[in-house]
Amino acid sequence: MEKHDINIALAGNPNVGKSAIFNSLTGMRQHTGNWPGKTVARAEGEFELLGRTIHVVDLPGTYSLAAQSPEEVIARDYILSDEPDVIVDVVDATNLERNLNLTIQILEMTDRAVVALNLVDEATKTGVEIDVDALSKALGVPVVPTVGVSGKGMEDLVRAVASVADRRAETDPVRLDYGRVIERAVVILERMLKNIGVERRTRWLAIKLLEDDPQIVEAFRQGDLGLCCPQLLRSGADPSPDSLCPILDTSYRLGEGMDPDAKVEIVRRRYILADKIVHSVQRRHPKAWSNITEKIDRVLTHKIWSWPIMLAMLAAVFWITIQGANYPSDLLEEATDWLVMVSRGWLQSIGAPWWVTGALVDGLTMGTGTVIAVMLPPMIIFFTLFSLMEDMGFIPRMAFNMDRVMRLVGSQGKQCLTCMMSFGCNVTGVLSTRIIDNEKDRLVAILTSPLVICNGRFGAGIVLAILLFKDNALQVMLAMVGLSLGSVFLATFVLNHTIFRKEPGGFVLELPPYREPQWLQVIWRSLRDQTGRVMLRAIEIAAPASLIIWAMGNIPHNAPFDETLVGRLVHLMAPLGAPWHLSGEMITALLFTLPAKEIVVPSLAMTYGLQHTLGNATQLLATLASSWTPLTAFTFLTFYMLYMPCLVTVWATWKETRSIRWTVMSILVPFTTAIVITTIVFWAGRAMGFS
Ligand SMILES: Nc1nc2c(ncn2[C@@H]2O[C@H](COP(=O)(O)OP(=O)(O)OP(=O)(O)O)[C@@H](O)[C@H]2O)c(=O)[nH]1
Ligand SMILES: [Mg+2]
The missing domain is CATH 1.10.287.1770 (Helix Hairpins)
Structure with missing residues (x-):
């Protein structure tokens, strides 16, 4: 008999390692992290086994198959469909009793199932011992111990799956007697x-x-x-x-x-x-490790203590990022300068016309080089630290603590989680709003997510902060995070009391146990999936944008700066920023950063007409530092951080809502909020005596 391909689906409770197993099996890179509800839609992948293709579907985690939430519907419909040959029920070995509840429901629906007893490493550590054979006998299906993150047990799992699919293994699922x-x-x-x-x-x-x-x-x-x-x-x-x-x-x-x-x-x-x-x-043999989560949580989710601790953790992350990024950023800038010098020399030696040299060297190389030098080091450090915190289980605690504040503005706590995800990338934030069941709450979360400072802005923002505020950069960045969260609260409050008038929904966020992060994997993942992706996008946009901006600054050729296209635009824009004492140059630079905020540094260089006179990015920015007042710098930074989602986020919002109205709102809400917050900041600064 020819052996056909096999379709398997990974089902199970949230946060039990389904995606980790999916990644181990398929070599793909589904998002894993230590909080429940990451996988929101089904993901598919495949691998080869002895000439057969095994298709794998990674389902969202559910506690039940009652079809009450979108995830439950997705999971149940798929299990009910005829597609999967075998359901792999991923079970958390440290929490067997709760997980078996879903197992029993799955076994009511299908007799072709295999249980992956995952997280056995953690179970052993906490003193939980499970008799695998006895469990298999009790359930009537094969049970395979696995460690999703290391890939341990995968071969046995695949073997068990194949034998159930081929009907070589007899299954006889436990049949519950309901009385x-x-x-x-x-x-x-x-x-x-x-x-x-x-x-x-x-x-x-x-x-x-x-x-x-x-x-x-x-x-x-x-x-x-x-x-x-x-x-x-x-x-x-x-x-x-x-x-x-x-x-x-x-x-x-x-x-x-x-x-x-x-x-x-x-x-x-x-x-x-x-x-x-x-x-x-x-059997349980309690060990010291067993209630470590409880002990830590007594402090970390404490009503009062949690706040200074959270703030200190955030400050530490920023401090490490700022300190650590300094030196490599300098090196990269020197490398850009060197590249600019060498390529200019070479182009001139072969007699290239002025516009070729200008466009390639002053436009493309310098623009793109600056973006990389400015963003790459802080991004690598921040993404790694963020992923480590996510893997250890700190992110849901932060969301939990913020929940009390969130309730004050009429929203449900899950929005805190999506807000946290937006810190990494607004697109991830928008996608993760799927964990919010209530449609209105979900829209509020989508519309406010661009107000959260994402990594792209963060990388460029840090450089601006360091150059403009020198030793006070850390405080300024913390203030920016505060303003960002403040603006989320403000916008949420207003939305919940105007367009979305309603009762706040319930909040069920389970706090996962603290886990030791998978150090190497986390670092590798944040480099490859996050830093790599964001950098590629930055370069994709920075390269053509630098070219266009350069051209605008040089048409007509040899004209004084005021008469070039950029010069005229600066002039035109000047009145717009006047209420906040922002110059035409600043507003034009903000305009240039519409496609991607990452290019703010080369944009500022261009609008200030510095391109002709100065060679490198640091010098360009040093000039700004001496000409901007602290209040102007702070006001500019505030508006820059908040004012617009990037194009990819707008696109993601459209895909999630399929509504022009909400997509337009996702631009208008941050924009209006940014104006309000910037005005408050500006007047507060004036009141404090800054000019
Ligand atoms: N120690 C240990 N950690 C694991 C194991 N499997 C997964 N993890 C970790 O557990 C966390 C959750 O894993 P995921 O694969 O994201 O879980 P999931 O079931 O897909 O979660 P949702 O998509 O949110 O339902 C992550 O931090 C993983 O690194 C394991 O066998 N041992
Ligand atoms: Mg998952």
Whole structure:
């Protein structure tokens, strides 16, 4: 018999290592991190095994398959579909009892499943010992111990999957007995379902009816099984709406007399079974490590202490970034200068016309070189530190602490998490809003995410801060973060009290245990996936933008700066910035940074007409430092940090909302907020005596 390809799906609770296993199997790079809810849509990949292709789908994590949230619907629909040959249920070995609840629900839907008992390394460390064979016997499917992050156990997992797919391994999933009353109702409903042409998973469907599952009940009510599970029907069967109603009625009637309620009893029985299995297969030998998370959390999520600690952690991250970036940035700038000098010399020696030399050297090389020199070092350091904090589990704690403030402005706490993700990249922030179930809360999170300072701005902002404020750069950057968060609160408050008037939604954010980060992997990942991606984008935009800006500064050729296109634009823009004492040069530079904020430094150089007289970026900026007052510098920096999302974020917003209205709003909201905040900053500065 020729062996066909295999489709597998990774299902399981949130934050148990599904994506880590997916990455280990496929060599792909799904986002992993230590907080629940990272994977929001299904991701697909594949690998080869002895000439067969194994397709893998990484599903979002869910605690249940009740189809209450979008993730549950995605996961359940996929398991229900005929696509997967085998479901790999990824289970957290340190938290077996809660995880088995979902396992039991999966085994109710399919008999072709394999359990990946993941995080066994952590279980061992915390003194949890699981008898794998006994667990496999109790569940009736193969159980394979794995360590997602190191790839340990993957071969065994694949072998088990293949044998279940090929039906070489017999599976006999545990069948939960729901008690006499419910079982009798199930038999009645199953018989009725079979009569109308449902031929598979009749037991599951009957239980769902008794559980009052919203998706299923709605399909029956509307008389169209196609709305929930067309694949369960016998081929050719097309039950009429009239035949579905009596089944729903019967299920209500059967449920009515039950005490306790069928819904409650079904859930209770699942817990009892999970508890029973855990007691028979697991032993705990508590170790010092066991409650370390609790001990740390007593301080880190403390009502008062959490704030100074969080602030200190943030300050430390910035301090390390600023200090660490100094030297490599200098080196890179010297390298750019050297490259500029050598290429100019060479082009002149071969007699290239002035505009070729100008465009290639002063435009392209210097513009792009400056962007790289300015952004690369701080970005590498910041991304690495951020990913380490994410892997250890600090990010959700920060979100948890910010939750109290978030409630004051009428939002739900999950927005804190998406806000944290926006610090890395606004696009990631916008995508991660999918963890927010409530549509209105989600839109607020999307519209405010561009106000969070992302890494691109951060890299360029740090350089501006260092040059303009020298020894006070750290305080200035912390102030920028404060203003950024403040503007998120302000915009959220206003949105929640105007367009989205509503009650704040509930907040269920589980705090994951602290984990030792996978040092090398984190560093490698932040270099390759984050720094690499952002830098590529910066260069892609910086290169043509530098060329265009250079050309505008040199048309007409040899004209005095005021008469060039840039010069005229500066003149034209001057009145716009007047209320905040921002010069025409600054406003024009901001205009140039619309496609990507990263190019602010070369843009400023161009608008100040410094290109002809000065050679390198540091000198250019030093000139600015001496001509801007501290208040102007601070006001400029504030507006620059907040005023607009980058084009990619706008694109992501469009893709997420599919609405022109919300996409336009995602530009208007940050822009208006930026003007308000900048005005407050400017007047506060004046009031404090700055000029
Ligand atoms: N020590 C250890 N850590 C693991 C293991 N598997 C995953 N992790 C870590 O656990 C965290 C969660 O892993 P993910 O793969 O992102 O989890 P997920 O199940 O895809 O999470 P969601 O997509 O949010 O549902 C990450 O910090 C991983 O590095 C493991 O076997 N051992
Ligand atoms: Mg995941």
